[in-house]
Amino acid sequence: MKILVCVKQVPDTNEVKIDPVKGTLIREGVPSILNPDDANALEAALAIKDTEPNVTVSVLTMGPPQASEMLRECLAMGADDAYLLSDRAFGGADTWSTSNTLAAGIRKIGDLDIIFAGRQAIDGDTAQVGSQTAQRLDVPVVTYVQDIELQGDKVIVQRQMEDGYELIEVATPCLLTAVKELNEPRYMSISNIVNACKKEITVWGHEDINLSPENCGLKASPTQVFRSFTPASKGKGEMLNGTVKEMSTSLISKLKGLHVI
Amino acid sequence: MAVKIVAEKCKGCSKCIDSCPFSAIVMENKIAVIGDACTGCGVCVDECPFDAIEKTDETVKKDLSDYKGVWVFAEQREGQIMPVVIELLGEARKLAAEIGTEVSAVLCGENVDSMTDELFAFGADQVYFADHPELKNYRTDAYTKVIKEAIEKFKPEIVLLGATHIGRDLGPCLAVKCDTGLTADCTKLEIDPEDKKIRQTRPAFGGNLMATIICPNHRPQMSTVRPGVMDKAEHVPGRKGKAIKLDVSFEDNEIRTKIIKMVKETGELASLIDAEFIISGGMGLGNPDGFELLKNLAEKLGGTIASSRACVDAGWIDHSYQVGQTGTTVKPKIYFACGISGAIQHLAGMQSSDYIIAINKNENAPIFEVADYGIVGDLYEVIPTILEELNRSS
Numbered sequence: 125m126k127i128l129v130c131v132k133q134v135p136d137t138n139e140v141k142i143d144p145v146k147g148t149l150i151r152e153g154v155p156s157i158l159n160p161d162d163a164n165a166l167e168a169a170l171a172i173k174d175t176e177p178n179v180t181v182s183v184l185t186m187g188p189p190q191a192s193e194m195l196r197e198c199l200a201m202g203a204d205d206a207y208l209l210s211d212r213a214f215g216g217a218d219t220w221s222t223s224n225t226l227a228a229g230i231r232k233i234g235d236l237d238i239i240f241a242g243r244q245a246i247d248g249d250t251a252q253v254g255s256q257t258a259q260r261l262d263v264p265v266v267t268y269v270q271d272i273e274l275q276g277d278k279v280i281v282q283r284q285m286e287d288g289y290e291l292i293e294v295a296t297p298c299l300l301t302a303v304k305e306l307n308e309p310r311y312m313s314i315s316n317i318v319n320a321c322k323k324e325i326t327v328w329g330h331e332d333i334n335l336s337p338e339n340c341g342l343k344a345s346p347t348q349v350f351r352s353f354t355p356a357s358k359g360k361g362e363m364l365n366g367t368v369k370e371m372s373t374s375l376i377s378k379l380k381g382l383h384v385i
Numbered sequence: 386m387a388v389k390i391v392a393e394k395c396k397g398c399s400k401c402i403d404s405c406p407f408s409a410i411v412m413e414n415k416i417a418v419i420g421d422a423c424t425g426c427g428v429c430v431d432e433c434p435f436d437a438i439e440k441t442d443e444t445v446k447k448d449l450s451d452y453k454g455v456w457v458f459a460e461q462r463e464g465q466i467m468p469v470v471i472e473l474l475g476e477a478r479k480l481a482a483e484i485g486t487e488v489s490a491v492l493c494g495e496n497v498d499s500m501t502d503e504l505f506a507f508g509a510d511q512v513y514f515a516d517h518p519e520l521k522n523y524r525t526d527a528y529t530k531v532i533k534e535a536i537e538k539f540k541p542e543i544v545l546l547g548a549t550h551i552g553r554d555l556g557p558c559l560a561v562k563c564d565t566g567l568t569a570d571c572t573k574l575e576i577d578p579e580d581k582k583i584r585q586t587r588p589a590f591g592g593n594l595m596a597t598i599i600c601p602n603h604r605p606q607m608s609t610v611r612p613g614v615m616d617k618a619e620h621v622p623g624r625k626g627k628a629i630k631l632d633v634s635f636e637d638n639e640i641r642t643k644i645i646k647m648v649k650e651t652g653e654l655a656s657l658i659d660a661e662f663i664i665s666g667g668m669g670l671g672n673p674d675g676f677e678l679l680k681n682l683a684e685k686l687g688g689t690i691a692s693s694r695a696c697v698d699a700g701w702i703d704h705s706y707q708v709g710q711t712g713t714t715v716k717p718k719i720y721f722a723c724g725i726s727g728a729i730q731h732l733a734g735m736q737s738s739d740y741i742i743a744i745n746k747n748e749n750a751p752i753f754e755v756a757d758y759g760i761v762g763d764l765y766e767v768i769p770t771i772l773e774e775l776n777r778s779s
Contacts, residue, residue: 135407135408135590137590137591137592137593137730138591138728138730140590140591140593140729152403187421187422188420188421188422210421211421212420212421214421215409215420215421215422215423216387216421216423216424216425218566219557219560219567219569220560220561220565220566220567223561246591247407247589247590247591248569248589249569249570249588249589249591249710249711250557250569250570251553251557251569252553252556252557252560252567252569253557254557255525255554255557255558255561256557256558256560256561258558259529259557259558259561259562260561264525264526264641264642265525265554265558266525266642267525267550267553267554268550268554280645283550284550285550285647286549286550286705287649287650287705288647288648288649288650289647289648289650290522290644290646290647290648291644291645291646291647291648292642292643292644292645293642293643293645294641294642294643295641298641305704342387342423342424342425345566346564346565346566346600346602346603347566347567347568347598347599347600348425348598348599348600348601349424349425349426349427349596349597349598350427350584350597350598350599351426351427351596351597352406352426352427352428352589352594352595352596352597353594353595353597354593354594354595355588355592355593355594355595355733359755360753360754360755360756361741361756361757361758361759362757362758362759363748363753363758363759363760363761364758364759364760368762368763368766368767368770369770371760371762371767372760372767372770372771372773372774373774375742375758375760375771375774376771376774376775376778378758379719379740380778382740384718384719384739384740385662385686385719385775
């Protein structure tokens, strides 16, 4: 069984702060990490490899050359091989372009039983690339997967809903997007770290995956960023003073004065 | 739209490098170079003191005039129109008025014709409906096929979907099938007064950055919109419109997933979005039992409890209670943030509440920056005292 996991290197947006004076992003010292939902996707693939015979797990990303650091991390978690789609022509891609490039890379890898992806990346939060890649590959997709059970050439998955879940049957090959409730990603192991250092990462540009520059990156993106700005702060209100009792009384009388309670 | 460096003007000051949210700029021979990670966001354009960075519009104009009208995906579950649909119809009416066009709803399900009157009452001029046993419950392949065919036939210029677990599944598939762009989780939609195209604003970078996205040369322009953000459409009983039935047929194996069963675990979601009072707890509660105290205040005010992501991650409460960037967006009359430090991801989900009251031991907690009223203190003392005050004064 061949499994592929689509991953993305992202800035740890939990570590990003806003400069209180200039109102701009402070990027310094913000680490690049394996996108959290993608770690769950990789764990799901590795868990299958742990229990089933003859499973290979590949990881695939599109990104700048430094994304190979994250791919080494995936190898050190237990992935068998890694592919990096890296080309200036891929830069500035929206989800339309990204999915087009990933699908071209996946076609070249070929013959997969299950493709995993994270539900969404924490830098964009779109949750679009997994579904769109599946559409381009013409394989069925189930998003928000929180539980997986293999049954021969079928997969039974729980698809998370806002108020519960749906139990869904889908035939392989298929693409599944993982949410964090799916599992707890493993740590890198010492032996895998040693192996990971020895492994070659396959790097492909647009010609390797038979994609013309017009069909990838910013050029092919239907959506464009018109402008970006830091969200306006609501502005600090009033800090109440005094004892707990005084503050509580004051709060209630203010809210009553505003007719909100 | 891309950005480019005007090499003659660049002085190599590196200000753009610091400003770039995506680490996409490097210095080569004391001249800035835009790298692969560039998303064309344009932050650097304003930052450059020497006007050495320009936006370029390389794309060719196409004739898009065949595409007319604003469509809303009328998501139904078990025969009930989802609340976000009413919000989308409200927003669609505003957009359509600015463009000078009509609002349509597109509805899929089984025996759905009875729902069309409700959609007319909430402002749809037309309802395109597809009625078929295979459409009873949402499935990606079935809904994508039917709505894609309707879009190709009737050519709307804008399609809005709720950013629910269903809308966020359907939207991306439709966008690829219709060969157009999709902007996820929008919090604001506007019409450009000049060219009548839509501007879609959404949080990016974990809520640290807002981005306004356009889809200039592809149609339809598609957005998913976060539930709870837009104002609900006015309900006009008896308002009439035109119902248009869509042809539906499926071949064998065309719908490649099967729903074995649907399991309901909580019924709290709707009440979180609609709640007028939300009492939300963070790690400052110290333990999961703290939510019991919050429940008392919620019951007193007739509201509901909610939580920060940290409590969900810690397993203290179900994720359906989570407010924030990856949870639910809420805008109650009053939002009590109790023991919540106020990470930007949390603020993204609650800062449009009418009034925010922060209770936190740490006077430097960022939550106080957005609070209308701040109380520095132990929530286990403050909340019981507030409850006493409420009981005394009512």
